[in-house]
Amino acid sequence: MTGDNTRMSVSNAGTEVGRAGAVLSVDLGAIADNYRLLGARTFPAQCAAVVKADAYGLGARQVVPALGRAGCRTFFVAHLDEALALQHCLPAGGRIHVLNGLPQGAERDAAAAGVVPVINSLGQLSAWRRCASATGNRLAATLQVDTGMSRLGLPPGEAIAIASDPALLEGIEPVLFMSHLACADEPGRPANEAQRKRFAGLRARFPSAPASLANSSGIFLGPAYHCELARPGAALYGINPTPGKPNPMRQVVRLSARLIQSREIAAGAGVGYGHDLVAAGPARLATISLGYADGWHRRYGAAAAFWNGHRLPIAGRISMDTTIVDISAIPRDCIEAGTLVDLICKQQDPDDLAAMAGTIGYEVLTSLGRRFHRRYAG
Numbered sequence: 262m263t264g265d266n267t268r269m270s271v272s273n274a275g276t277e278v279g280r281a282g283a284v285l286s287v288d289l290g291a292i293a294d295n296y297r298l299l300g301a302r303t304f305p306a307q308c309a310a311v312v313k314a315d316a317y318g319l320g321a322r323q324v325v326p327a328l329g330r331a332g333c334r335t336f337f338v339a340h341l342d343e344a345l346a347l348q349h350c351l352p353a354g355g356r357i358h359v360l361n362g363l364p365q366g367a368e369r370d371a372a373a374a375g376v377v378p379v380i381n382s383l384g385q386l387s388a389w390r391r392c393a394s395a396t397g398n399r400l401a402a403t404l405q406v407d408t409g410m411s412r413l414g415l416p417p418g419e420a421i422a423i424a425s426d427p428a429l430l431e432g433i434e435p436v437l438f439m440s441h442l443a444c445a446d447e448p449g450r451p452a453n454e455a456q457r458k459r460f461a462g463l464r465a466r467f468p469s470a471p472a473s474l475a476n477s478s479g480i481f482l483g484p485a486y487h488c489e490l491a492r493p494g495a496a497l498y499g500i501n502p503t504p505g506k507p508n509p510m511r512q513v514v515r516l517s518a519r520l521i522q523s524r525e526i527a528a529g530a531g532v533g534y535g536h537d538l539v540a541a542g543p544a545r546l547a548t549i550s551l552g553y554a555d556g557w558h559r560r561y562g563a564a565a566a567f568w569n570g571h572r573l574p575i576a577g578r579i580s581m582d583t584t585i586v587d588i589s590a591i592p593r594d595c596i597e598a599g600t601l602v603d604l605i606c607k608q609q610d611p612d613d614l615a616a617m618a619g620t621i622g623y624e625v626l627t628s629l630g631r632r633f634h635r636r637y638a639g
């Protein structure tokens with residue numbers, strides 16, 4: 262795998278890739294495979310794709326068309342502006358839903374673009390109704406009900422009020438009835454079944470709208486959670502939807518950074534800010550071109566870089582633009598300035614990094630920086 266690291270640095274010297282401090286490779290084929298795997302698992306329910314936050318940091322303008330080619334027609338983002346920016350990437354017949362609902366006054370723009378708002382409150386519902394009446398169009402809407410997360414959605418009582426008063430849906434076509442699970446990544450939690458039951462009771466009041474409950478982990482809680490449409494995000498991007506068990510998803514991301522400089526140090530030398538590390542003996546170090554400003558968090562201190570099967574532990578504190586690694590384990594003169602080493606790879610995936618930093622793979626991906634050269638394969 263990494264004999265090709267050195268070649269890559271040489272053959273691309275002087276190109277954009279050659280100048281970039283780090284390269285983020287996104288395997289769109291793996292995302293499509295992950296989509297098909299989740300689709301097979303949820304069948305006969307449909308499978309949507311959550312592409313909020315720029316497809317979890319990986320690039321929604323590349324990811325959405327790839328998912329479209331894999332058969333996905335329903336997409337979710339958090340913000341209206343994310344939806345508007347992706348309109349031209351949608352497959353024919355594709356539709357995009359806005360999870361956070363619409364900002365006040367943005368209803369006309371959303372309606373003109375055919376974006377579907379997720380209605381989380383009676384206020385949002387009445388604004389959408391007024392927009393339908395003003396434009397003379399019947400407008401699609403997704404109704405979200407809060408079944409026990411206390412984050413977004415209509416309280417059950419308000420959902421029941423809507424179901425029993427047709428005037429509240431005047432001019433509106435509910436195209437989806439949804440809720441979100443709070444504890445889906447912990448299958449043993451009774452909260453899952455409680456939310457599922459509450460949701461089943463409420464959705465029965467909206468018989469014409471398809472229902473949707475499961476995120477990535479929710480899909481793995483079993484068919485009772487699939488309803489008519491599942492809404493995975495993280496699993497599409499390779500994050501393990503079944504924490505504590507083997508990851509059924511394909512890895513999507515590879516992050517490599519360039520070696521800028523190497524040096525030999527003697528016992529007693531201080532390494533990096535604060536001299537957090539003082540060399541116990543002679544060592545060889547290399548400095549690579551990424552740091553916490555690239556989303557390579559300071560809390561990844563227990564991580565390593567990988568080159569040609571060798572593990573190169575991080576030495577001292579991670580800086581803003583640079584990270585020092587210990588290359589004592591590899592033969593002298595093997596790697597030189599320009600060589601790429603791997604930071605996110607088979608040996609160290611986003612979930613591994615998350616575990617070191619006390620966070621989740623989601624945050625590892627959405628933190629990935631803007632300075633990388635980005636490559637899309639597949």
Ligand SMILES: *Cc1c(COP(=O)(O)O)cnc(C)c1O
Nearest residue numbers: 311441476477492493494495496
């Ligand atoms: C983010 C989000 C999802 C996707 O969740 P994953 O855990 O990434 O699969 C689904 N539904 C809602 C409402 C969300 O906010």
